Amino acid sequence: MSTASVYVPRDSLIHRLGAARKLLFLAGVAAASALVREPWQVGVLLGLALALYAVARLPGRTALAQVRPVLWLLVALGVFQWLVDGWARAVVVVGVLLALVLLAALVSLTTRTSDIVDVVVRLCGPLRRWGVEPERVGLLVALGIRSVPVVVELARQVRDAQRARGLTASPVAFAVPLVVRSLRHADRLGEALVARGVED
Amino acid sequence: MPVIELDHVSHAFAEGVGSRLVVDDVTLTLTEQRIGVIGANGSGKSTFARMLNALVIPTTGKVRVDGLDTASEARAVRRRVGFCFTDPDAQIVMPTVAEDIAFGLRRRRLAPAEVAARVDAALGSYGLDAHRDHPAHLLSGGQKQLLALASVLVTEPDLVVMDEPTTLLDLANTERIRTVVRGLAQQVVLVTHDLDLVDDFDRVIVFHEGRLAFDGSPGTAVAHYRALVR
Numbered sequence: 001m002s003t004a005s006v007y008v009p010r011d012s013l014i015h016r017l018g019a020a021r022k023l024l025f026l027a028g029v030a031a032a033s034a035l036v037r038e039p040w041q042v043g044v045l046l047g048l049a050l051a052l053y054a055v056a057r058l059p060g061r062t063a064l065a066q067v068r069p070v071l072w073l074l075v076a077l078g079v080f081q082w083l084v085d086g087w088a089r090a091v092v093v094v095g096v097l098l099a100l101v102l103l104a105a106l107v108s109l110t111t112r113t114s115d116i117v118d119v120v121v122r123l124c125g126p127l128r129r130w131g132v133e134p135e136r137v138g139l140l141v142a143l144g145i146r147s148v149p150v151v152v153e154l155a156r157q158v159r160d161a162q163r164a165r166g167l168t169a170s171p172v173a174f175a176v177p178l179v180v181r182s183l184r185h186a187d188r189l190g191e192a193l194v195a196r197g198v199e200d
Numbered sequence: 201m202p203v204i205e206l207d208h209v210s211h212a213f214a215e216g217v218g219s220r221l222v223v224d225d226v227t228l229t230l231t232e233q234r235i236g237v238i239g240a241n242g243s244g245k246s247t248f249a250r251m252l253n254a255l256v257i258p259t260t261g262k263v264r265v266d267g268l269d270t271a272s273e274a275r276a277v278r279r280r281v282g283f284c285f286t287d288p289d290a291q292i293v294m295p296t297v298a299e300d301i302a303f304g305l306r307r308r309r310l311a312p313a314e315v316a317a318r319v320d321a322a323l324g325s326y327g328l329d330a331h332r333d334h335p336a337h338l339l340s341g342g343q344k345q346l347l348a349l350a351s352v353l354v355t356e357p358d359l360v361v362m363d364e365p366t367t368l369l370d371l372a373n374t375e376r377i378r379t380v381v382r383g384l385a386q387q388v389v390l391v392t393h394d395l396d397l398v399d400d401f402d403r404v405i406v407f408h409e410g411r412l413a414f415d416g417s418p419g420t421a422v423a424h425y426r427a428l429v430r
Contacts, residue, residue, distance in 0.1 A: 192291035
């Protein structure tokens with residue numbers, strides 16, 4: 001697992017900005033991106049995203065690392081849009097998605113998970129009257145973020161075990177042990193959460 | 201030191217249509233500071249350890265920690281008893297090192313400054329200072345186990361239960377854990393297959409097929425365990 005989208009400590013204006021404001025800004029840009037029609041507007045949006053990386057004192061290769069996982073998806077989408085709607089539409093669709101991925105990753109890179117959890121807990125506060133426990137929702141978010149590298153590691157172990165036994169890639173032979181291992185991990189994690197006093 | 205009392209404790213796990221007895225009528229009182237638990241796989245020692253933290257409630261008998269019944273006062277017991285598992289990956293909850301140490305303190309309603317001070321102290325004590333904001337999944341196995349231990353100890357439990365904390369570790373990291381355990385002021389119950397780890401403990405108990413097979417000093421307990429295996 002690469003270190004993509006994991007908090008990178010830096011002393012920057014964006015790091016110091018509250019998690020709630022950053023999330024609000026991200027939501028605002030996502031909503032506004034629906035209005036983007038022209039390729040030059042996409043240029044402005046991408047320029048803004050990259051400028052914010054510079055303000056956050058994060059190098060260009062960090063920005064690149066955020067895009068790599070979705071690169072092929074964007075290429076395929078771009079080709080499809082180009083064939084169906086022409087190049088201008090392709091540039092707009094791919095460019096907007098690229099900018100949003102970059103900005104969402106920027107929030108993760110500059111905000112501690114515990115700060116995001118605090119925002120989620122505050123946002124869920126009013127739901128208490130309907131029986132929602134905000135602390136639990138926050139924990140769910142934290143566990144979701146924490147579980148990504150764990151499941152990636154489990155997948156690597158399953159793949160290694162298959163290769164060691166000379167098995168070729170079979171989706172079922174990969175998925176079944178991965179699901180079993182993930183469930184076993186969830187079981188142990190649940191036990192650890194109880195031991196760490198999560199029900200207090 | 202808290203007093204750990206087991207009074208005719210048995211525990212059976214459901215298995216198919218029947219059940220399997222994993223702890224069989226154990227009666228014990230533990231008051232020493234450092235208590236080792238050894239025995240073969242499946243001998244019941246892990247279940248015993250889990251009973252001390254109310255993770256397992258015995259099917260019959262009573263377990264009391266410092267007078268608190270684990271069946272009826274589980275939350276109060278867990279607040280006093282910290283538990284360290286074999287696989288640190290399964291107990292690290294938060295994505296970064298400092299956040300995971302702070303996690304156990306979230307529910308204690310401490311002032312943010314107090315939380316920060318305790319996290320700083322824990323990072324320093326366990327050599328994790330340089331990794332404060334590092335993603336926990338990028339730590340080495342030994343560092344992960346130290347983090348898991350730090351996250352437990354930061355909540356200042358009266359009793360620390362560890363279930364094979366060195367099984368996944370190399371020699372150097374095992375030594376680090378041993379040093380940490382030696383330095384603890386709390387009562388420690390350590391379940392292990394590493395017999396060297398308990399050689400300076402105050403009391404070592406041997407589990408065999410769910411029963412308490414031996415109870416005494418480390419030297420005699422290890423000799424008894426070896427004789428059982430032969």
